[in-house]
Amino acid sequence: MLAKIKQLLQEVENLTASNAEELEALRIKYLSKKGIINALMADFRNVPAEQKKEVGMKLNELKNHAQERINTLKEAFECQDNSATELDLTRTAYPIELGTRHPLSIVRNEIINIFNRLGFTIADGPEVEDDWHVFSSMNFPEDHPARDMQDTFFIESHPDIILRTHTSSVQSRVMEVSKPPIRVICPGRVYRNEAISYRAHCFFHQVEGLYIDKNVSFTDLKQVLLQFAQEMFGPETKIRLRPSYFPFTEPSAEMDISCDICGGEGCPFCKYTGWVEILGCGMVDPAVLEANGIDSKVYTGYAFGMGVERIANLKYKVKDLRMFSENDTRFLEEFEAAN
Numbered sequence: 001m002l003a004k005i006k007q008l009l010q011e012v013e014n015l016t017a018s019n020a021e022e023l024e025a026l027r028i029k030y031l032s033k034k035g036i037i038n039a040l041m042a043d044f045r046n047v048p049a050e051q052k053k054e055v056g057m058k059l060n061e062l063k064n065h066a067q068e069r070i071n072t073l074k075e076a077f078e079c080q081d082n083s084a085t086e087l088d089l090t091r092t093a094y095p096i097e098l099g100t101r102h103p104l105s106i107v108r109n110e111i112i113n114i115f116n117r118l119g120f121t122i123a124d125g126p127e128v129e130d131d132w133h134v135f136s137s138m139n140f141p142e143d144h145p146a147r148d149m150q151d152t153f154f155i156e157s158h159p160d161i162i163l164r165t166h167t168s169s170v171q172s173r174v175m176e177v178s179k180p181p182i183r184v185i186c187p188g189r190v191y192r193n194e195a196i197s198y199r200a201h202c203f204f205h206q207v208e209g210l211y212i213d214k215n216v217s218f219t220d221l222k223q224v225l226l227q228f229a230q231e232m233f234g235p236e237t238k239i240r241l242r243p244s245y246f247p248f249t250e251p252s253a254e255m256d257i258s259c260d261i262c263g264g265e266g267c268p269f270c271k272y273t274g275w276v277e278i279l280g281c282g283m284v285d286p287a288v289l290e291a292n293g294i295d296s297k298v299y300t301g302y303a304f305g306m307g308v309e310r311i312a313n314l315k316y317k318v319k320d321l322r323m324f325s326e327n328d329t330r331f332l333e334e335f336e337a338a339n
């Protein structure tokens with residue numbers, strides 16, 4: 001019996017099969033119920049007691065060996081089979097999917113380009129900010145109800161550290177390190193603790209602008225904003241400034257543009273007013289200049305701030321601003337041509 005097992009071990013070692021059927025035949029020959037190895041197992045009870053241990057071990061070895069060998073052959077076939085069916089050298093190559101620029105990036109770049117041409121440079125700052133740069137230096141006194149205008153994310157263990165609610169914090173950082181004339185725009189992401197809906201999100205993007213020099217006046221502000229509106233929405237665009245309130249500007253205004261869907265006639269988009277709001281602006285409050293180390297007796301300035309999503313909504317008529325952060329490629333691909 002031992003000799004037989006030894007011979008079979010040798011045989012199994014050298015098994016080959018050139019196709020799946022041959023392999024199956026081998027499996028049946030050696031490993032099936034009626035196969036050679038099972039027959040040996042059945043014979044095992046006739047082995048003399050003193051040999052049982054050795055023969056038993058050898059028999060197990062043979063069985064494992066046969067199983068392994070057949071598995072190895074099977075794996076080899078599977079690899080071959082795949083390559084045989086999948087490798088079609090005449091097939092044209094898969095097209096390389098090119099990414100598209102995100103609509104918010106397209107609009108942000110457009111805003112930046114317009115202001116670049118008007119002499120504004122870009123300033124950047126952190127999204128995780130301190131209370132000073134977001135609020136106090138912007139003339140939001142502590143415990144002042146104006147802080148409720150922008151629902152803020154706080155960090156529990158560090159009440160002074162917050163997620164910036166507007167990029168005015170960058171304006172503050174620019175003012176504290178530079179001397180006028182200052183002419184910057186601050187693009188960036190901002191965060192507000194708002195329930196997510198089609199018209200609000202807990203984060204969005206802004207571009208804010210700041211111009212400080214001697215004799216900067218409200219007319220300068222109006223002219224720059226008119227220029228911007230007409231470059232962004234077309235030369236026919238009209239603007240309208242309505243008095244408003246911001247802690248950091250005085251006087252303050254909100255700017256509307258003529259509705260470019262109905263041309264000012266009135267439609268559901270502009271709620272039949274003929275106008276849609278696009279940004280906030282005003283003359284920098286002297287208290288803000290002083291808090292940031294700029295002499296308010298010598299210098300004046302204007303500031304404005306707009307939401308990139310809002311502008312993109314108007315430009316592309318996207319009704320639900322959640323679309324901008326869902327990464328649905330069907331939506332994103334629509335902006336391919338606008339790159």
Ligand code: PHE
Pocket residue numbers: 165166167168208209246249280281282303304305306
């Ligand atoms: N910081 C204001 C906001 O986020 C926008 C703004 C900027 C308004 C500058 C006026 C002047 O709502």
